[in-house]
Amino acid sequence: MTEFSAVKESLARQAIELPSWAFGNSGTRFKVFGQPGVPRTPHEKIADAAQVHAYTGIAPTVSLHIPWDRVEDFTELAEYAAEQGVRLGTINANVFQEDDYRLGSVTNPDPAVRRKALDHLLECVDVMDATGSRDLKLWFSDGTNYPGQDDIRARQDRLAEALAAVYARLGDDQRIVLEYKLFEPAFYTMDVPDWGTAYAHCLELGDKAKVVVDTGHHAPGTNIEFIVAFLLRAGKLGAFDFNSRFYADDDLMAGAADPFQLFRILHEVVRGGGLSAEAGVAFMLDQCHNIEPKIPGQIRSVLNVQEATAKALLVDADTLAEAQARGDVLGANAALMDAYNTDVRPFLADLRTEQGLDPDPMAAFARSGYAERVAAERVGGHQAGWGA
Numbered sequence: 001m002t003e004f005s006a007v008k009e010s011l012a013r014q015a016i017e018l019p020s021w022a023f024g025n026s027g028t029r030f031k032v033f034g035q036p037g038v039p040r041t042p043h044e045k046i047a048d049a050a051q052v053h054a055y056t057g058i059a060p061t062v063s064l065h066i067p068w069d070r071v072e073d074f075t076e077l078a079e080y081a082a083e084q085g086v087r088l089g090t091i092n093a094n095v096f097q098e099d100d101y102r103l104g105s106v107t108n109p110d111p112a113v114r115r116k117a118l119d120h121l122l123e124c125v126d127v128m129d130a131t132g133s134r135d136l137k138l139w140f141s142d143g144t145n146y147p148g149q150d151d152i153r154a155r156q157d158r159l160a161e162a163l164a165a166v167y168a169r170l171g172d173d174q175r176i177v178l179e180y181k182l183f184e185p186a187f188y189t190m191d192v193p194d195w196g197t198a199y200a201h202c203l204e205l206g207d208k209a210k211v212v213v214d215t216g217h218h219a220p221g222t223n224i225e226f227i228v229a230f231l232l233r234a235g236k237l238g239a240f241d242f243n244s245r246f247y248a249d250d251d252l253m254a255g256a257a258d259p260f261q262l263f264r265i266l267h268e269v270v271r272g273g274g275l276s277a278e279a280g281v282a283f284m285l286d287q288c289h290n291i292e293p294k295i296p297g298q299i300r301s302v303l304n305v306q307e308a309t310a311k312a313l314l315v316d317a318d319t320l321a322e323a324q325a326r327g328d329v330l331g332a333n334a335a336l337m338d339a340y341n342t343d344v345r346p347f348l349a350d351l352r353t354e355q356g357l358d359p360d361p362m363a364a365f366a367r368s369g370y371a372e373r374v375a376a377e378r379v380g381g382h383q384a385g386w387g388a
C-alpha cells in the first residue's frame with residue numbers, strides 16, 4: 001500500500017465547500033426543529049462556516065443560495081467572509097419556491113414565468129461578479145406529476161433555451177454546473193432527472209458547462225462511482241454535492257450511511273485526476289442537520305470526506321493496475337480493500353498537528369465555547385429555507 005507520507009501533500013491541499021443553508025434550522029415537511037444559536041443572517045452563517053474551517057483546515061469556502069442569502073452588498077459580504085478566514089464559493093440559484101413555479105420555472109409552459117426564472121438566473125451571475133464566484137449551480141425542480149400534463153420534448157427545448165441564455169452571460173472564468181435529480185418535487189418526470197440528461201445539455205452548451213453529482217439524487221443501487229469515472233474521463237465532472245441517503249434525498253451527513261460508497265467514489269476521483277486543481281472539480285456538501293447540532297455536523301461530514309479521500313489516496317495504483325492487467329480478480333480487489341480497511345484517523349490527526357491545528361476538531365470545537373456563546377447572543381434564528 002502507498003505510504004501516508006506520499007499522500008500528505010494532496011490531503012493538505014484538499015478543499016471542501018460548505019453550504020450556507022446547513023447552518024440554519026431545517027427539517028422535513030412534518031416538522032422543522034429549531035435549535036438555539038442558529039444564524040439569523042447570511043453573515044452569521046458565514047461566521048459559523050468559518051468555525052468548521054478553523055478546526056478542520058480544509059473547508060475554506062462557503063456556497064450561497066439566492067435568495068436565502070441575498071444581501072444588499074455582496075462585495076461587503078465577500079469582504080466579511082475574508083475577515084472570517086473563508087471565501088464565498090458557488091452561487092446556487094433558486095427557482096423552486098414561488099407560486100409562479102407550480103408548473104415549472106425555465107420549462108414552464110407560460111413564457112412570462114420562464115422569463116421571470118431566467119431573470120433570476122441572470123441575476124445570480126451578477127452576484128457571482130460581485131462575490132468573485134466561479135460556479136453557478138443550477139438545480140431545477142421542474143417536471144410533471146401526471147402523464148400528459150405537459151409535452152416532455154417541448155420542456156427540453158425550453159430548458160435548452162434558458163441554459164443557452166445563461167451560458168451566453170457567463171464571464172470567461174465562470175461556469176454553469178448543472179445538477180440532476182431522479183424525482184422530487186415532481187413525481188412523474190423531472191426535466192433533468194439523470195446524469196445523461198445533464199451531460200447532454202452541458203455538451204451542447206460548451207466547455208464552461210459541467211455536471212454536478214449530488215450523491216443523494218439517484219435511484220437506490222445506482223453505481224455512482226461509474227458516473228463519476230465516466231464524467232471525469234469526458235472532462236464534464238463539475239462538482240459534487242456530498243450527502244448521505246438511506247431512502248430518498250435524505251441530505252444526511254456525508255459518509256454516514258455508506259462510507260464504503262464514499263470511498264469508491266473518491267477512488268474514481270483519484271484515478272481520474274479529479275483532485276488536481278486543473279480538473280476543476282468542486283467538492284461541496286449539500287446537507288441539512290435536522291436533529292443534530294449543525295457546526296459539529298458539518299465538521300463530522302468534512303472529516304468523513306477527508307478520511308475517504310485519504311483511503312482512496314492510499315490505494316497502491318501500481319499494485320492495482322498490475323493485478324488488473326494479469327486478470328487477478330482477488331488481487332485487484334484486495335488492493336482496494338487494503339486501503340479502505342486502513343484506519344487513517346491517526347495519520348490525519350498527526351497531519352493536523354503539523355499544520356498547527358488541534359488533532360481532534362470535534363473535541364476542540366466543543367471545548368471552544370462558541371456554541372454556547374452564539375446560543376446566548378442570537379435569538380430568533382432563521383429556517384434554512386429548505387425541507388419545511
Ligand code: PSV
Pocket residue numbers: 021092139179181214241249286386
Ligand atoms: C435539491 O434537492 C438540492 O440538492 C439542490 O442542490 C438544491 O439547491 C439544494 O438541494 C437545496 O438544499
Ligand code: MN
Pocket residue numbers: 139179214241286
Ligand atoms: Mn444538491
Ligand code: MN
Pocket residue numbers: 214216217249286
Ligand atoms: Mn438534494
